[in-house]
Amino acid sequence: MLIPHPPSGTLSDLATHKLAQSIVTGELAQGQKLNEAELAERFGMGRGPLREALRHLEGMRLVKRTPNAGARVVVLDRKTLSDLYTVREALEGMACRIAAAQMSSDEIAQLGTLLDSHETQIAKQGGKVYAQSEGDLDFHYQIARGSRNQMLMDMLGSEQYQLLRMCRYRTSRNAQRTKPALNQHRQIVEALANRDGELAELLMRRHIQGAWRSISEMIDKEEQVA
Amino acid sequence: MLIPHPPSGTLSDLATHKLAQSIVTGELAQGQKLNEAELAERFGMGRGPLREALRHLEGMRLVKRTPNAGARVVVLDRKTLSDLYTVREALEGMACRIAAAQMSSDEIAQLGTLLDSHETQIAKQGGKVYAQSEGDLDFHYQIARGSRNQMLMDMLGSEQYQLLRMCRYRTSRNAQRTKPALNQHRQIVEALANRDGELAELLMRRHIQGAWRSISEMIDKEEQVA
DNA sequence: AAAACTCCGATTGTCGACAAAGTGGCCGAA
DNA sequence: TTCGGCCACTTTGTCGACAATCGGAGTTTT
Numbered sequence: 001m002l003i004p005h006p007p008s009g010t011l012s013d014l015a016t017h018k019l020a021q022s023i024v025t026g027e028l029a030q031g032q033k034l035n036e037a038e039l040a041e042r043f044g045m046g047r048g049p050l051r052e053a054l055r056h057l058e059g060m061r062l063v064k065r066t067p068n069a070g071a072r073v074v075v076l077d078r079k080t081l082s083d084l085y086t087v088r089e090a091l092e093g094m095a096c097r098i099a100a101a102q103m104s105s106d107e108i109a110q111l112g113t114l115l116d117s118h119e120t121q122i123a124k125q126g127g128k129v130y131a132q133s134e135g136d137l138d139f140h141y142q143i144a145r146g147s148r149n150q151m152l153m154d155m156l157g158s159e160q161y162q163l164l165r166m167c168r169y170r171t172s173r174n175a176q177r178t179k180p181a182l183n184q185h186r187q188i189v190e191a192l193a194n195r196d197g198e199l200a201e202l203l204m205r206r207h208i209q210g211a212w213r214s215i216s217e218m219i220d221k222e223e224q225v226a
Numbered sequence: 227m228l229i230p231h232p233p234s235g236t237l238s239d240l241a242t243h244k245l246a247q248s249i250v251t252g253e254l255a256q257g258q259k260l261n262e263a264e265l266a267e268r269f270g271m272g273r274g275p276l277r278e279a280l281r282h283l284e285g286m287r288l289v290k291r292t293p294n295a296g297a298r299v300v301v302l303d304r305k306t307l308s309d310l311y312t313v314r315e316a317l318e319g320m321a322c323r324i325a326a327a328q329m330s331s332d333e334i335a336q337l338g339t340l341l342d343s344h345e346t347q348i349a350k351q352g353g354k355v356y357a358q359s360e361g362d363l364d365f366h367y368q369i370a371r372g373s374r375n376q377m378l379m380d381m382l383g384s385e386q387y388q389l390l391r392m393c394r395y396r397t398s399r400n401a402q403r404t405k406p407a408l409n410q411h412r413q414i415v416e417a418l419a420n421r422d423g424e425l426a427e428l429l430m431r432r433h434i435q436g437a438w439r440s441i442s443e444m445i446d447k448e449e450q451v452a
Numbered sequence: 453a454a455a456a457c458t459c460c461g462a463t464t465g466t467c468g469a470c471a472a473a474g475t476g477g478c479c480g481a482a
Numbered sequence: 483t484t485c486g487g488c489c490a491c492t493t494t495g496t497c498g499a500c501a502a503t504c505g506g507a508g509t510t511t512t
Contacts, residue, residue, distance in 0.1 A: 009293040009294065009495095010293055010294075010494095010495065010496095011495080011496075012281075012495085012496095013293075035463075036463075036464070037462095037463075037464095045496080045497090046496055046497045046498075047464090047497085047498090048274060048277075048495085048496060048497070048498095049495080049496070049497095051274075051278060051464090051465090052277060052278055052281045055238075055278050055281040055282055055285075056281055056284075056285065058282075058285075059281075059282065059284075059285025059286075059385075060285075061377075067235045067236055067239075067464090067465095067503095068235070068236075068463085068464060068465080068502090068503055068504060069463090069464085069503095069504070069505090070463070070464065079376075080376075080377075083375045083376055083377040083378070084377060086320060086324070086375055086377075086378070087317070087320070087375070087377050087378060087381070089320065090316040090317050090319065090320035091313070091316050091317070093316065094312060094313070094315065094316035098312070149309045149312055149313070150305075150306075150309055151287075151306075151309040151310060151312075151313050152309065152312070152313060155313070159285075235465095236464095236465065236466095237465080237466075238465085238466095261492095261493075262493075262494070263492095263493075263494095271466080271467090272466055272467045272468070273467085273468090273494090274465085274466060274467070274468095275465080275466070275467095277494090277495090293494090293495095294472090294473055294474060294493090294494060294495080295473095295474075295475095295493090295494080296493070296494065
């Protein structure tokens, strides 16, 4: 559902999807140069559609283009990630506030069961920590949907936030935060159930701030090693 | 400064700029179909660069594409505008909060003088109410810059918010709100000067909510006439 | 020996033409 | 008369080739 395009019609969209996937999963390294001719041949298409795909990815902030010098995969440095989490805090907080007023009780209940399934997944532990990570994204996206705000949904879901998936992929190893994160999710659902938009926004903001602190510490450690 | 691209290098970027301008100013009507061949000839270029420009504009939410059916200028219905102002409230509120901590005292003082020039412009009144409107955008953009958050700046400034300029163009006739808006701006600057991020965020949110109410009422009147 | 200049290869930017898909109108039949 | 199918035209999607630009290696000059 969060995976952007189930390979749709045009070659350009297909290329967009494949490239986005390759970038998010790290198959294409950060800062790597993207050669149009080479990629076009790899995907079995002309350069035209591929160029359009690159333009699209530029809009998603997954690649950075410089005129006459080609496109490179974006580099997620500390500042970029910090900026990203700040924007998330603003947008998801707002989504949460509105969702508290707009979601149906059924939807909120469904969110609870979603968290239940996350809990069992965590209990089973081990290997697929990543699953929780994507599951976490799903939780956040459901709330964005609950806001009934198409622009928020676009920004938080399909388009804008591939960057976030990319970040998650890089940092999926640290599973420590899954349990406190789950608790925070539960608190948020409770606030939604009580129709307390203000509290829901506050909790979501803190949740994201916490996530950022966790990521930030991890980056620090990595930098110390390097 | 807010005008996206001072016609830069590639034809594609040039086309993006020209089309964005035409759409924002209403020269191209909402919902109008955009014929690739026709536009390409009008701009004196091939269809390739123009297609890339359309892809770019799609990312800016200024046009909507449907596969095999071409591109149309976006239609600013009530719901879309409502969603837009909600997103603005979230992003600009956050920008304001951070700006209170990040801007230098000099920058904040400059904001004050910017408002002074707005005031004299309003006093001179009359014709170019629009100038205040663009000036208002400038005020908001300066605060976005003050956040030192590149992503916020991109979203609020160059790329994302051409939609807002488009809306302003449509609704530039109602000058009633210029004076209360100016007062709210002054309050915001004062909060910034006091380094009160929380208050600054709150004031900015209310300011944008007020702007939305004003726009909303105007749309109601228009709909009654129609 | 270091710096700058020049030329060459590679890559991007652009164009025109071809193929496929969709749209609308026209004709025929019920 | 109206509905349905067929056909032609328009428009989009795609490709291959040409031109402009940039980066780098080699050479020359101070």
